[in-house]
Amino acid sequence: MGDQLASQSSPTGKPLPSVELVDLKGTTVPFNWPRLQGNELDYIRRSVEHGVTSADGPFSKAVVELLIDEVGCELALLTTSCTAALELSAMLLDLGPDDTVVVPSFAFVTSALAFTRQGAKVLFCDIEPETLALDPAHLSDLMDPSVRAVVPIHYAGVGCDLDGIEQVLADWPEASLIEDNAHGLFGSHRDRPLGSVGRMATLSFHETKNFTCGEGGALILNDQRDVDRAQVLYHKGTNRNAFLHGLVDKYTWQDTGSSFGLSDVLAAYLYAQLEQRESIMARRRHVWDRYRDLLTGQVEDLGVTLPVVPEGRVQAHHMFYVLLDRPDRRNEVLAAMRASGVMGTFHYLPLHLSPHGQTVSRRPTECPVSEDVSGRLLRLPFFTDLSDSEGDRVVAALLEALTATA
Numbered sequence: 001m002g003d004q005l006a007s008q009s010s011p012t013g014k015p016l017p018s019v020e021l022v023d024l025k026g027t028t029v030p031f032n033w034p035r036l037q038g039n040e041l042d043y044i045r046r047s048v049e050h051g052v053t054s055a056d057g058p059f060s061k062a063v064v065e066l067l068i069d070e071v072g073c074e075l076a077l078l079t080t081s082c083t084a085a086l087e088l089s090a091m092l093l094d095l096g097p098d099d100t101v102v103v104p105s106f107a108f109v110t111s112a113l114a115f116t117r118q119g120a121k122v123l124f125c126d127i128e129p130e131t132l133a134l135d136p137a138h139l140s141d142l143m144d145p146s147v148r149a150v151v152p153i154h155y156a157g158v159g160c161d162l163d164g165i166e167q168v169l170a171d172w173p174e175a176s177l178i179e180d181n182a183h184g185l186f187g188s189h190r191d192r193p194l195g196s197v198g199r200m201a202t203l204s205f206h207e208t209k210n211f212t213c214g215e216g217g218a219l220i221l222n223d224q225r226d227v228d229r230a231q232v233l234y235h236k237g238t239n240r241n242a243f244l245h246g247l248v249d250k251y252t253w254q255d256t257g258s259s260f261g262l263s264d265v266l267a268a269y270l271y272a273q274l275e276q277r278e279s280i281m282a283r284r285r286h287v288w289d290r291y292r293d294l295l296t297g298q299v300e301d302l303g304v305t306l307p308v309v310p311e312g313r314v315q316a317h318h319m320f321y322v323l324l325d326r327p328d329r330r331n332e333v334l335a336a337m338r339a340s341g342v343m344g345t346f347h348y349l350p351l352h353l354s355p356h357g358q359t360v361s362r363r364p365t366e367c368p369v370s371e372d373v374s375g376r377l378l379r380l381p382f383f384t385d386l387s388d389s390e391g392d393r394v395v396a397a398l399l400e401a402l403t404a405t406a
């Protein structure tokens with residue numbers, strides 16, 4: 001147990017909230033452990049002292065420039081979350097009750113919710129057993145004239161089959177590709193950066209992601225034709241951006257929209273992380289490769305499959321998972337690992353079976369691979385600063401749990 005972060009009184013005389021600094025690690029290997037990577041605290045201080053702490057301040061501009069440069073997009077709009085960026089994409093497409101959006105069933109809730117709250121229906125698509133990402137063959141069966149968007153996820157930071165999906169979409173020009181790239185910033189697919197292929201893409205800077213500012217996200221715009229309207233929706237439905245650039249002498253309500261912008265204080269935090277992108281990516285790669293090397297040849301006879309990265313895809317090393325042979329074993333293995341202080345976890349539950357998912361789908365679909373994988377997938381602790389000795393401990397706990405449950 002640690003120190004008290006705040007013990008003084010506030011200006012009103014009331015005590016400030018007392019935040020106990022708990023050592024997340026203690027004697028365990030936590031599932032995630034976000035750490036300072038460089039200049040975060042200095043930049044946060046500078047942002048607060050500079051006084052421009054709302055959206056679109058100097059640190060936001062620096063992050064946007066960096067993303068434009070790295071992803072090669074037309075514009076990046078920093079948002080309060082990836083969920084908010086998905087919602088902004090749904091607004092930009094003017095989706096309504098007659099429109100359908102195809103999303104993988106094996107997905108985060110808001111990958112679908114962002115579109116249904118705009119009034120659209122969803123169609124749940126199955127995933128490929130190797131990449132655990134949207135299956136183009138099933139997508140092809142699902143397409144109909146009501147489909148306005150297809151939203152694949154680059155699961156675990158490994159590119160989905162973008163070629164296969166683009167091939168299907170070539171016959172459906174009314175359907176836009178939106179990459180949910182919450183996991184895959186700086187990954188690539190046949191030399192195309194993940195997030196640069198769709199009409200739009202979204203990013204997450206949540207605490208659990210490779211680059212974080214606590215909560216944050218971005219909408220990546222790859223089509224110049226979306227830029228002006230996206231700026232209006234992003235700026236609460238007003239032409240404030242045009243005003244700030246001296247293009248109009250006052251700004252007013254023009255369109256739908258909302259308050260999507262990320263505070264510059266959080267952009268300062270995020271910029272410090274992104275500055276360290278080479279070292280962060282290298283260290284995550286080391287953690288991933290080490291898990292793979294230590295487990296290869298050890299786990300196959302214990303009924304475990306390791307993740308697959310197809311040729312031509314550079315992954316973003318967002319997570320390391322294993323697939324067990326039987327779903328009834330997964331929770332037992334997790335419990336045994338936790339008992340020895342190693343905090344593994346599971347992942348998405350299939351959305352096509354969820355109570356709300358069933359009420360918002362255009363029609364029922366079958367997603368057997370999503371159901372199967374969801375029950376068998378186990379994620380190992382994975383974070384940038386995971387040490388070799390912690391990695392060894394995780395592997396030992398997994399092997400012991402697998403042997404005990406074989």
Ligand SMILES: Cc1ncc(COP(=O)(O)O)c(C=O)c1O
Binds near residue numbers: 111153
């Ligand atoms: C694939 C995917 N999309 C979207 C999200 C939502 O991200 P955020 O928490 O930034 O809204 C997540 C969250 O983990 C996710 O895994």
